[in-house]
Amino acid sequence: MGNKENTYQKIYDENYPKVMRLCMGYTGGNESLAKDLVQETFIKIWQNLDQFRNESAIGTWIYRICVNTCLAEIKRERKKDRELQIESLQVSNSDDISVEKEEMLIQLYSCINSLNSTNKAIILLELEGLPQLEISEIIGIKHEAIRTRVHRIKQQLTKCVNNG
Amino acid sequence: MDNFKELQNKWQNQTKVSATEDGFQTLLKNVKSIENKQKTGNIVLTLTIIILVSFLIYVSGYKSATFMLGIGLMIGSLVIRIAVELFSLKKLRRINFNKDSSTFKSDLTNYYSFRKYTHYLITPIALVTYVIGFVILLPQFKATLSHGFYLYILFSAIVLLIIFCFFMYKQVKNELGKLKQLQIQD
Secondary structure, three states, X not given: OOHHHHXXXXXXXXXXXXXXXXXXXXXXXXXXXXHHHHHHHHHHHHHHHHHOOOOOOHHHHHHHHHXXXXXXXXXXXXXXXXXXXXXXXXXXXXXXXXXXXXXXXXXXXHHHHOOXXXXXXXXXXXXXXOOHHHHHHHHOOOHHHHHHHHHHHHHHHHHHHXXX | OHHHHHHHHHHHOOOOOOOOHHHHHHHHHHHHHHHHHHHHHXXXXXXXXXXXXXXXXXXXXXXXXXXXXXXXXXXXXXXXXXHHHHHHHHHXXXXXXXXXXXXXXXXXXXXXXXXXXXXXXXXXXXXXXXXXXXXHHHHHHHHHOOHHHHHHHHHHHHHHHHHHHHHHHHHHHHHHHXXXXXXXXX
8 A cells, every 4th residue: 555545544544433423413313324424524535635734733634624525515314314213223222221322312413403504513523522723723713703602502402402 | 511511421422433444445445436437537528529529520511501500509509518517527626625614615605606507597508509409400300311210319309308307407406405505694
């Protein structure tokens, strides 16, 4: 394997879980759509790898490409797909704690899905534990504005999950 | 905001999905295949334009002005439509995924707004011009071809037109849907 391919594999191995979580959040927990978005994100990473100049951390750069890919590729999820997804989650877990955890995640996915695309990206990055300065660099909104917005979305999301 | 901390904790500890060697190899294969497809696509489009223009030059010696007008309208509308598609593709590929998401969103919105003009203006004009060209040629086909072959050309053209319109409708619906979603105010 060439040098570019080695670097690419390292990026893939280290970042796959977080890219997958972000895409799952973007698709409202639809695993099949999320996998397509993950694939598309890593294809974009390969195509833009030569342009990466270490001006930002590689993690920030990857999140930026991932958020933009989700924004560009997002398709309206069909109701049928969503029902199938929820059904498979419920059947696949037999123990109660797992079921409860999955139900909470389904509720969380559903609440995130009700947000507009920018707020969705902001809260997913916040859920990932990214510093707000980094979120503002990824989204392209001033740090102060991000702080206010994160506070508002957090309240909205917590309320939605608790009332669900 | 303790409740949010709890949500954050659940989010970060949801069932782990790890990268696999097979997954990476499949990805690498797809990356290479996309690069090859882009090269093949460019070759096919260039060849199509060369063949169409060569055909036009070849038939330009034909004395019938009606024939020349019909074939000229058909080929001209096709060439213009292909050129617009190539220009769109170039514009789309130029959109930089490295930019922050607000700039990216604005670039993408501009692209789909441009596509709206293509779909609502250029495509219908090209389609109508193509059909006019074909209709102009029909009497010539009828006079020079056997009745069976004439009917075959006529009906296959209608079927192809319906199929083309169906795919265009799906494409337009998809792109306008994306534009609508992008324009939803934050």
